[in-house]
Amino acid sequence: MATHDEIEIEVLRYHPETDSEPSYRTYRVPFAHETSVLQGLQYIKDRLDGSLTFRWSCRMAICGSCGMMINGVPNLTCSAFLREYHPGKLRIEPLAHLPIERDLAVDQTDFLEKLASIQPYIIPAESKAVDEGPFTQTPAQRERFYQYSECINCLLCYAACPQYGLDSGFLGPAALALLHRYNSDSRDVGKADRMPIVNAQEGVWACTLVGYCSEVCPKGVDPASAVNRNKVISTLDYFFRFMAPRGASE
């Protein structure tokens, strides 16, 4: 029952060894009702031009590898379908605001360093051996951070954030959402370590609440809420440092 229509896919190509800047190349790709945009790219790589470079892995919107700009909108190419764009055409570009490594693959180094800087793991008050059992919490305590733990590091939110595009010093939506996730966890005591990152100009205060990050997030993380709730937390942190003698809080 697969009806094979054809659709035009324009792809931004960039080869660091031969191109001075990226340029578009157009391909005609046959598709069926269930053909994803990622499968369209795979068709190009398998049948039309084997040199096309892009990242992908799971094909089911959980690995976070295949994010790209589809007609200017950040999206996971595995969960967008060619039929949605027919009879128009598609323009596929690497995620905006990130340096292009080659073709549709971006350089993720900056984000990975930022992610490491927020200590994205539980820092317990006292460490204990594995055989002493897990750190427990109630469903209500889990509810406080669960939404933020859904992040798959796909970087769609960075491609959506013009403040990050204008100044990549900004820690950015996903890193701040994950920072908030660990700070909100009842088993974690790393908040004091992470607050200087939140309070910095490159922390929450570089955000102007454009809000597009939450709009494009494929997992409902709502990073804008994490960032902006931390503006309140950061303000209180600032205020209480005047009120309490050093070391008296906590």
Next chain:
Amino acid sequence: MAVRRPYVRPMAGWWRRNPFYIFYMLREATSVFVALYALQLLYGLYTLAVGEAAFDAWLVSLRHPLFLVFHGVALAAALLHAFTWFNVAPKAMPVLYLGSHRVADRTLVWAQYLIFAVISVAILGVVLGG
């Protein structure tokens, strides 16, 4: 050995690239009209302090067609300003719980309209009653 030469794309004209960004810029621009209106109101207060003649002259000047147009635009800007702020407020405030239930963002947005309406009616009551 492959050469690495990451290409950074220019940001010029970024806000025209997506309707979402255009609306964001419009939202931010409303603050200009709100500020201008506030300045104009402050000037009115100043004329009140100067004397009755100055205040009356200010009132007359407000009837100028240009001022009427400005007030129309400023009202529209203030409404958009309030509308967009009410929409994002749930993202900026701590999560509210009623018992063990998290209060939905939508509920918080409507609560603001309700508070806005109650306060407006109260002020109208004071103005008309007094």
